[in-house]
Every structure is written in structure tokens, then in C-alpha cells.
Amino acid sequence: MPSGPTGRPATIYDVAARAKLSIATVSRVLQGTGPVSAKARARVDQAAQELNYVPLRAARSLAVQRHEAHGLVLPDLAGPFYGDLLMGYERWAGEHGQSVVITVTHGNPDPRRTVMDLAGRVDGIVVHGNALDLPTVQGLRKAGVPVVLIAHPPVTGCDSVRSESAASAEQLTTRLLDHGRESLLFVGDPASSYDVSERYAGFAKAHELRGLQVPKPIRVPLTEEAGRTVAEKMLQATTGPRTRRPDGLVCANDELALAALTTLATNGIGVPGEIVVTGWDDVMAARYVSPGLTTVRQPMAELGRVAAERLHERVTGARTRARNDVLATELVLRDSCGTSPGDAQQELRSNT
Amino acid sequence: MPSGPTGRPATIYDVAARAKLSIATVSRVLQGTGPVSAKARARVDQAAQELNYVPLRAARSLAVQRHEAHGLVLPDLAGPFYGDLLMGYERWAGEHGQSVVITVTHGNPDPRRTVMDLAGRVDGIVVHGNALDLPTVQGLRKAGVPVVLIAHPPVTGCDSVRSESAASAEQLTTRLLDHGRESLLFVGDPASSYDVSERYAGFAKAHELRGLQVPKPIRVPLTEEAGRTVAEKMLQATTGPRTRRPDGLVCANDELALAALTTLATNGIGVPGEIVVTGWDDVMAARYVSPGLTTVRQPMAELGRVAAERLHERVTGARTRARNDVLATELVLRDSCGTSPGDAQQELRSNT
DNA sequence: ATCGAAAGTGTAAGCGCTTCCACTTTTCCC
DNA sequence: GGGAAAAGTGGAAGCGCTTACACTTTCGAT
Secondary structure (H helix, E strand, C coil): CCCCCCCCCCCHHHHHHHHCCCHHHHHHHHHCCCCCCHHHHHHHHHHHHHHCCCCCHHHHHHHHCCCCEEEEEECCCCHHHHHHHHHHHHHHHHHCCCEEEEEECCCCCCHHHHHHHHHCCCCEEEEECCCCCHHHHHHHHHCCCCEEEECCCCCCCCEEEEECCHHHHHHHHHHHHHCCCCCEEEECCHHHCHHHHHHHHHHHHHHHHCCCCCCCCECCCCCHHHHHHHHHHHHHHHHCCCCCCCCEEEECCHHHHHHHHHHHHHCCCCCCCCCEEECCCCCHHHHCCCCCCEEEECCHHHHHHHHHHHHHHHHHCCCCCCCEEEECCEEECCHHHCCCHHHCCCEEECCC | CCCCCCCCCCCHHHHHHHHCCCHHHHHHHHHCCCCCCHHHHHHHHHHHHHHCCCCCHHHHHHHHCCCCEEEEEECCCCHHHHHHHHHHHHHHHHHCCCEEEEEECCCCCCHHHHHHHHHCCCCEEEEECCCCCHHHHHHHHHCCCCEEEECCCCCCCCEEEEECCHHHHHHHHHHHHHCCCCCEEEECCHHHCHHHHHHHHHHHHHHHHCCCCCCCCECCCCCHHHHHHHHHHHHHHHHCCCCCCCCEEEECCHHHHHHHHHHHHHCCCCCCCCCEEECCCCCHHHHCCCCCCEEEECCHHHHHHHHHHHHHHHHHCCCCCCCEEEECCEEECCHHHCCCHHHCCCEEECCC
């Protein structure tokens, strides 16, 4: 809400008066639409300059029936992924003249209300799968709001963008089994998000294909805290007269993996010798911990970029057929998975 | 831009017609302003429900002369800090009914234009010091836009919020000198941001207070790449017939420090034995690398929260006197600085 | 010179909402 | 039961911008 140091903010009328032209001409100059003489253009530019004129977007939005803004609904902003996603999104949006209005649902007492309000100020909304429940998303659709989902299974009427999970997880798990591991554990609750459920599905499939029994997942939140706890439980189990101790942890994200990895290591368990550990996301710490953490990298920025693009296509009506993109991930092999040294830098691309 | 699945989006007129009431009453019900009968309220609610009515914020903004939105201008979103900052900001904003429109300047060909446009759709703008040059900020002020600066020296007419840097840096440096270090190097270009210049100032002051000559800073960007390069240069210098090798690196951020630390370690230089290393920011990797990285933690989320609050005070006119907040940082001692083991968990609060 | 087309400009009608004001109905107290 | 006050409602005037449409000027070709 610009308001000149002296009094009220300048409006297009003020500019017109000062330039001795009509507001129509001022508008044409400022928007670069329609024919205007060089003289008029100069007079308007000068007047606008002198008055520190900033057009009120709300008025324009009202007139053109367009906000030129996207809504972005995220569950959270912790960790580096969402930052990268947002970065990718913002970049595309900026290049295409779209503002982005961001909303975080975690800790919000009434996400539904917040999001509906958001719908009133943007042309469409991108929702991260973990951020909103299905009814709310469908509510948006009923209100006619274009919606793109990130990391969420396809919903009719919405586009979706996600990164491949199941195949990468299967590939990773198979690799561990190939290297002689016999008792892997999946750490993380598949119910916590679609992505995690897919990762577990891939883990399960790798076992099934070999006729192995599929271990039940260890249903814990995706936090360092939980990773530590899981590792500690394993240490205790060592002394117990129970079944054989697991020789590998396939963790649903890097936080879990890092915490488990260091907890095991500081307690004298050899990683990858006795137990291998893998994560997901390739956070910065994954390459600074030792042994380096084997993990799977998602193209977060790309995810954001594609989501922005899909939404814009919907908003402008450039595309009406639904589209569900799946982006390739990248397996990042480091020492924590017991890979031979020569493979240490090898990276395999998953199929899209 | 909500638009019912059937045709155009419902407007307040549609709701009024369906409820058989005037738009004035509908508005009163929806905004909860003014007296309305229970019957009217029920009819309006139902009609709105049935029509999937979402009020157009642009129209409201135009009428009430308020956007109920904040602009947030950041240089970048890489690394965890900005995510935390944004998180703190978003949280406060959400709780107070403000939307946040975010803009990233890094890579933007014309930040000035982008930001002026932003000014037309928000009630005020928070700018991170590294994101915009001074003239642009002053341009915003001239246009009457309330501005709050983050990590930027005070500017007349703007509020500012930053975290304390100089004293922490001095404290940290003094500690290293106290522990017998004699040839410290500051890594990172003080010109790259206000924060870094303050950190160097503290580093310098610690030297001056002991009558030591102040080493010139090593002017490199704050990247892992640069950290690696600096460390490699030091390794080469080992064999040269030059002056004594530095026995400590005070790095301007954790990226630099982590890269330097691991480069030195993998080349057989003892850390902290031969060389101590410190960083700034306390990224997650700082506690997973080994030895653990001594660093300084900034209250990023708090920084965001305070900035949001200050801006809102300005927007509502609750405060007119400028305010410059400085938030306390926290020294996080780990092994990389050669501190005695007993101190490892000690954390000193800087003065605010 | 003359005419037609193109270029330049202004008038005015919205866009969907809030809110002042005037008006009608209800409520409540004597 | 009568009156004044309160509660409830609607009409209509904006908020600042875009954009048909109508109009005037300029220009080039005949």
C-alpha cells in the first residue's frame, strides 16, 4: 500500500492530472498496451516518477480478473528440501511474472479456512501432499480453483508432480541384498506420506522378487530423535536371545539415517561392516558424516519448477487434460551401504 | 480466481440473490461485522456453501484499502537458514491473518521492478540485507511503503532486525587465542554482507585488544568450493619457505568451515590438533562432521517472527518510532576448535 | 487538394467488494 | 399500549484500474 511521504498514495488519476492526459492513456503507457505517442509516453513516465507512483495491483486484478499470483501450500519449511522446492518455484514464477503467496499448514489451527482465503487472492494453488487433506483439496476444486499436487497420488481434476520413489527404493534394496545382506529393516512410517509409502513399497517389492519375507516397517516419525531411538533399541537387542540382528537399515529419510548411523558408530557397531544404513534426500550432512551416507536425491528445485509450469498452463487454459509427472531420482552411493570403494562415486539414474 | 465448475465464479451478488438478501447483509455476515439476524446468517451461510463462494480478495483490498499481506524479499533460499526464517515469518503472519508474498532476487534480472510491483500488492515489505541495494530500498520508502530490514545496518525510515555478530565473533576469536592459537585466519569476504563484516570486525577486535596485528581477511565467497580451495592452498603452503602456517581458520559460515575442515582432515592435517576450524550458522552437517564443528547459531525463526511483527506494527500504525532489534546468538562449542572435552557441551549466550 | 486509414486520445462503464446512510422492523420499558 | 431506542436491512457510492467505443488528429496515397 504505497502512500507518498506526503499524504495519500498517488493514483492513476494523479499521474494523469500531472501529465495532462487521461487515465486511459496513462494506463496504456504503463502497461505498454495500445498506441501512444512518444510525447505522451515521456510525460507519463516523468509524472509517475515524480509522484513515486506504484499501481495498485488489487485494482488491476479486479479489472482484468486475474491475480497473476500462485498460491503455494507447504506442510512445513524445515529441512533443505522445501527451500529448494520453493526456490525452483519462485524462479519459474518470477520469470513469468507471477507472484507466489506461500502458506504453511503445520501448526495452523484451521488450514481449510486459510487455504480458502488464499484461493481468493491467487489464480491457482499448488499443494504439497502432506500439507492438506483430500476433502480440502476437493473443496478447492469445487470452487473452481486450479490445483496442482506435489508428492501426492493423482486426484481427478488436479495435475500432479512427484519424484519417482518405488523403483529407486527397489533398486537400492536389491543392491543391498545383492551384496549379501539378509535382514534389512525399513525405518519410517509409510503412513506418514505418499512418498514414504512408495519407498516402502519398493523395499517390499525387492524382497518379494527374491521370495524373501517382507519385513514390517518400523513405524516411527522421520526425525533424528527417532533414528537415535531405533539404533539404541538395536544395540540392546544385541544381547538378547532373540532372532538374528538386522544387518541393514533402509531409512525413509536422511535425518533418521544420520542419527541411526552415528548412534551405531559411536557404540562400536561397524558401519557398513556390521550394519549398512541408507537414507533419502541427500541433505548436506549426508556427505560430511563418516562413513558417507548412501541416499537418494530428489530433484526438488525441478519439482517446484514443473509444478509452477503445470499450474500456469491450467490457469491460462493452455492445457485442460490432466497431467501427472514423475521426475527421476538419483541414487547416490557412498560408503554407508557397504558398496565397494570403486563404486563410491557411481550414481545411477532411476527410470522416469 | 475461483470459478464454479459451472461457468463464472460466484460473486457476492449471486449469494445475495440466492439468500434473498442484499449484498450489504451478505457482506456483514461473511465478515462478521454489523448486526445480522440469525435467520439471515443461516440463509447466507447456506447460499455461500451451495455456490462454493470464495470472496475475491482483490475487491476487498480495493474497498478497504488494505491487502493484509506482507512482502518478503530474500536473496536466495539455499541452505537451511532462509527456510527457518521464512518459517518463523510465515507462522507469525498466519496467526495474524497476513498472507506472505515471497520474492527471491538472486538471478532476477530486474529486482527493482519486481519489488516495486510487489509493493503494489502488499501493505509493507521485509527485505533481507543481501537481497536489495540501498537505492531500491529508499525507492520503496519514497513510495511510502513500510520497510523492515533483516541483517542490514539501520536505514532512516526503516526498522531493522538482525542477530548479534561482532561480539560473538570476538568472543569466539578470543577463546581460540586464549587456548594458545597464534596465527588465525578469517575466511570469507567481509564485503559480501553486513553480517560477515560484523563477524570480521569482532575477529579483528579480539586481536586488537591483545595488541596483536589483525590478519587480513581471505576474501572468498561463502561456498564449499571456496572452503576446499582455501584448505588446499594451505596444504601447499606447508612445504613453502614462507612464514609460519596458520593454526586456525575462523570461517564466515559453515559451508566454508565444513569444506575446509574435511579437506584438511583427509590430507592428514590434525583438526583441532594442528589447525582449529570454526564456522557460523550451525547447519545440520556441523554436528555430523567429525570432529564436530564449533559454530555460532543464529535464531533464524525468531528473526523472521520479529521482522513480521515490526512490519505489522508499522502497517497498522501501532508504532511510528523506528526500532532496530538485535537478537542474541549462541556459541556452539564442539571439538573442531580444540576446546577441552569438558567444555564440549558448553554454550555461551552472547549479550543482546 | 481530397479522401481513407491509421494513430492517438478521451469518456465512461464496469470489475466485486465494503460501508455510510436512511429506512423499516423489533424490542423493551414505563 | 405507546414511545424511544436498538436491531436489522437495503440503496448506492465509491475503491483504482482496464478497456470497449467514439472521437479527433495525422499521414500517405491518389
